[in-house]
Amino acid sequence: MKCKGIILSSGQLWKDQRKFALETLREFGFGKTILEDKINEEIGYFVEIIGNQKGRQFDMWRLTQASVSNVISSLVYGQRFDYEDPIFKEFLEKIEENFSAVGSTVVMNVLPFLRFLPGDLFKFKRTMRNVAIIEKKLVESSINDHLKNYDENNTNDFISSYIKEMKLVEKTGEESYINRENLAKSIGDLFAAGTETTSTTILWTILYLLHHPSVQARCYKEIQDVVGSGRLPSMKDRSSMPYTEAVLQEVLRIVNIIIIGIPHTVDEDIIFHGYHIPKGTVVIPNLDSVLSDDKIWGDADVFRPERFLDENGQLVKREEFVPFSLGRRTCLGESLAKMELFLFMTTLIQRFEFKPVDPNNLPTLKGVFGITHAPSKYEVRAIPR
Numbered sequence: 001m002k003c004k005g006i007i008l009s010s011g012q013l014w015k016d017q018r019k020f021a022l023e024t025l026r027e028f029g030f031g032k033t034i035l036e037d038k039i040n041e042e043i044g045y046f047v048e049i050i051g052n053q054k055g056r057q058f059d060m061w062r063l064t065q066a067s068v069s070n071v072i073s074s075l076v077y078g079q080r081f082d083y084e085d086p087i088f089k090e091f092l093e094k095i096e097e098n099f100s101a102v103g104s105t106v107v108m109n110v111l112p113f114l115r116f117l118p119g120d121l122f123k124f125k126r127t128m129r130n131v132a133i134i135e136k137k138l139v140e141s142s143i144n145d146h147l148k149n150y151d152e153n154n155t156n157d158f159i160s161s162y163i164k165e166m167k168l169v170e171k172t173g174e175e176s177y178i179n180r181e182n183l184a185k186s187i188g189d190l191f192a193a194g195t196e197t198t199s200t201t202i203l204w205t206i207l208y209l210l211h212h213p214s215v216q217a218r219c220y221k222e223i224q225d226v227v228g229s230g231r232l233p234s235m236k237d238r239s240s241m242p243y244t245e246a247v248l249q250e251v252l253r254i255v256n257i258i259i260i261g262i263p264h265t266v267d268e269d270i271i272f273h274g275y276h277i278p279k280g281t282v283v284i285p286n287l288d289s290v291l292s293d294d295k296i297w298g299d300a301d302v303f304r305p306e307r308f309l310d311e312n313g314q315l316v317k318r319e320e321f322v323p324f325s326l327g328r329r330t331c332l333g334e335s336l337a338k339m340e341l342f343l344f345m346t347t348l349i350q351r352f353e354f355k356p357v358d359p360n361n362l363p364t365l366k367g368v369f370g371i372t373h374a375p376s377k378y379e380v381r382a383i384p385r
């Protein structure tokens with residue numbers, strides 16, 4: 001069966017969906033202040049709830065996931081959700097279940113007959129059921145609402161822009177992959193790829209700060225020197241904050257959240273590094289072979305942000321830093337992710353000092369493998385500054 005949407009599709013169908021998504025998201029402000037405003041609005045709700053904990057220990061997992069998901073919601077649906085909205089909560093639960101199950105469902109790519117075994121040992125059936133629930137309750141109903149209220153002069157979210165394109169295509173009468181089915185799958189893909197990845201990286205960053213209080217102190221000093229406490233950090237500050245940027249890069253490198261790459265099918269016979277790879281072969285990239293290679297980094301297992309700085313403390317570009325992958329299938333949301341990571345983390349460190357619940361028993365740095373490499377659940381104390 002031909003996969004729809006962006007992440008697992010290929011050929012012309014993939015090209016059309018990727019081109020449309022990239023162009024539309026760029027138009028909405030990848031790299032522009034309008035997007036920064038949306039992210040900052042969300043961060044406002046996020047830090048308010050963290051502040052309400054008044055330094056008590058709590059698990060930031062669900063809150064972080066909801067907040068990052070809301071950034072994608074603003075872009076795709078044109079609205080954010082209240083953190084307590086029951087459909088939104090159910091949606092986040094299903095995404096979490098699926099992400100933690102994918103490590104086991106990946107085995108189906110290699111041994112597809114396993115899905116016909118009775119029971120659900122590899123959680124494949126549950127994963128598919130969850131996808132169907134999300135599509136029906138959230139995605140389809142939102143597409144219906146957008147169709148009902150469609151106004152061609154007001155297409156400032158992903159769904160209404162896609163509908164506009166669908167209507168243009170319908171007029172020409174040409175056959176196209178720009179259709180409702182691919183719209184639904186692309187929405188699912190933007191949420192699936194854009195939520196868990198970024199929120200997991202934020203949670204990893206906080207965990208590494210707990211283990212390295214001097215790194216947290218140095219980031220805070222840099223934020224104070226460049227931004228102070230009187231205003232929110234902005235993307236304009238990024239180039240003046242090389243140390244904080246190096247910390248974010250080092251987290252992305254050392255945790256390598258996409259441990260099992262996304263499978264892609266080779267669409268013609270090729271010779272690669274002397275190996276013949278026949279058409280139709282499924283290739284799964286292994287970014288870990290670069291991000292964790294001692295031959296490249298010297299001490300790949302050590303958390304050392306300085307590896308991304310030169311002797312003057314300026315950021316150096318390392319071509320082996322590839323957490324967003326490379327080539328034509330490279331992450332579509334890289335700019336958005338980098339923007340979110342910078343704004344979320346600098347605001348968090350500006351407002352709070354993160355402390356472990358028990359300084360003598362730090363939460364483990366051992367991760368959990370699903371489709372993303374996530375930290376094990378932990379609690380933290382966010383002390384208002």
Ligand code: HEM
Pocket residue numbers: 006007008018189190193194195197198201257258261262285323324325326328329330331332333334336337
């Ligand atoms: C820290 C955050 C993120 C990391 C580390 C990350 C990493 C990756 C990686 C490694 C891939 C696979 C590329 C390949 O197949 O070779 C990918 C694909 C993708 N990412 Fe991200 N990603 C992040 C955030 C985001 C965000 C915020 C979005 C939302 C727009 C997004 C959307 C996508 C999409 C749609 C694809 C599939 C692209 C395609 O197949 O054409 N990602 N990402």
